[in-house]
Amino acid sequence: MTINEIAQMANVSRATVSRYLNDGYVSEEKRKRIARVIEQTGYVPSQQARTLRTGKTQFVGVIIPKISSESIAREVAGITSVLGASGYSTVLANTDGDGSAEISYIKSLADQGRSDGIILIGTEITEEHERLFRSLPLPLVVLGQHVKGVNCVYFNDYDSMYDLTLCCTVGSSHPAFIAVPERDYATGFLRRKAFVDAIGHQGFDVDAAPIEEGRFNARSGFDCAARIMEAHPQTDAIVCATDEIAAGALLYLHDSGRVVPGDVRLTGLGDSMLAKVVSPSLTTAHYYYRTSGAEAARMLLELMEQSEAAPHEVKMGYKLVLGGSTHSPA
Known part of the structure; x- marks a missing residue:
């Protein structure tokens, strides 16, 4: 199924379908006809074609240090809930705590145009990391570490x-x-x-x-x-x-x-x-791991819309949870 076929079935021009798919102006009556045909046919626009038209991949790279960590799973859940609601898919890269692998993944995602932005759940931030952060051609947010002058969400x-x-x-x-x-x-x-x-x-x-x-x-x-x-x-x-x-x-x-x-x-x-x-x-x-992930995703979305925005550094709160390991039951 192609755009031309969708246009023919909806009795509109190819340009009208293209505007519809890219959120441009289309009259309400034509919009309903196109939507009905897309629903009936199950048409999904080619990602490659969309990237060529918009310059965006609609993918975000999320680099994690440990795939089995509960805290990281909660952070990723927060990230994907926000990105998904904005039409972005998430590509996970697991480094097993290897700082050199983090750098390789960041370079790969940036140099090969595989994503529109990156969220790094950081562990060890080296000078090489910081130099790379400041030279990237696409937005990046660090989650879990405080990096001065870099967009980050971190804990107290x-x-x-x-x-x-x-x-x-x-x-x-x-x-x-x-x-x-x-x-x-x-x-x-x-x-x-x-x-x-x-x-x-x-x-x-x-x-x-x-x-x-x-x-x-x-x-x-x-x-x-x-x-x-x-x-x-x-x-x-x-x-x-x-x-x-x-x-x-x-x-x-x-x-x-x-x-x-x-x-x-x-x-x-x-x-x-x-x-x-x-x-x-x-x-x-x-x-607040899930909340921190959502905050990092919102920060990245803002950066992808306004790439010249000043760096944001957000420190999350915490609360003590008293258990039996320090306090005997009354």
């Missing part, structure tokens, strides 16, 4: 972890932290700094507080908690960089005969489903 990682540390360590005597690598500025550097500052402001000896660095999974949380408790058995509070790490630490504490929160208090961050189903439930911080 410092304040949320500071508050969680206070919640976990007030009344304790030997706090510890399970971190992730600092090359991830938000989750690694800022959350670690918040822990150190929070215990320092309470008068703890910062240098004496154990900090174990792990990975973004429960197995790593289990192993890190084991190393902490074996080397520092007096530890009575463990603050974790993420919920998944905290769930692994909780399993180790259970296996080693320690009671949570009676012997050891424990916190995560992210308010994941896992935080709710473990026993006791985790004290954590809720991040």
